[in-house]
Amino acid sequence: MISDIVCINPLKNIINSINDKPKWLCNHYEAKIIDFEKKKYRCLKCNKQGYIIHKFSQSTLVELIQNNIK
Numbered sequence: 001m002i003s004d005i006v007c008i009n010p011l012k013n014i015i016n017s018i019n020d021k022p023k024w025l026c027n028h029y030e031a032k033i034i035d036f037e038k039k040k041y042r043c044l045k046c047n048k049q050g051y052i053i054h055k056f057s058q059s060t061l062v063e064l065i066q067n068n069i070k
Helices: 012-019 058-069
Strands: 032-035 040-042
Touching: none
Parallel strands: none
Antiparallel strands: 032 040
């Protein structure tokens, strides 16, 4: 029977790994997360020098700018 031959979907793990990517991470396959909680990662396509990229929320950036203006 066919049901005995096919027991799992081979694409299931690939699809799940794509959906597990955080929204703040770039879409490049080479991107490696350095610190998940602080949103730090390294991607040689985004930054050819290999520096660590740190994503900030818009509210954090606005707060920093407002504090520096005062």
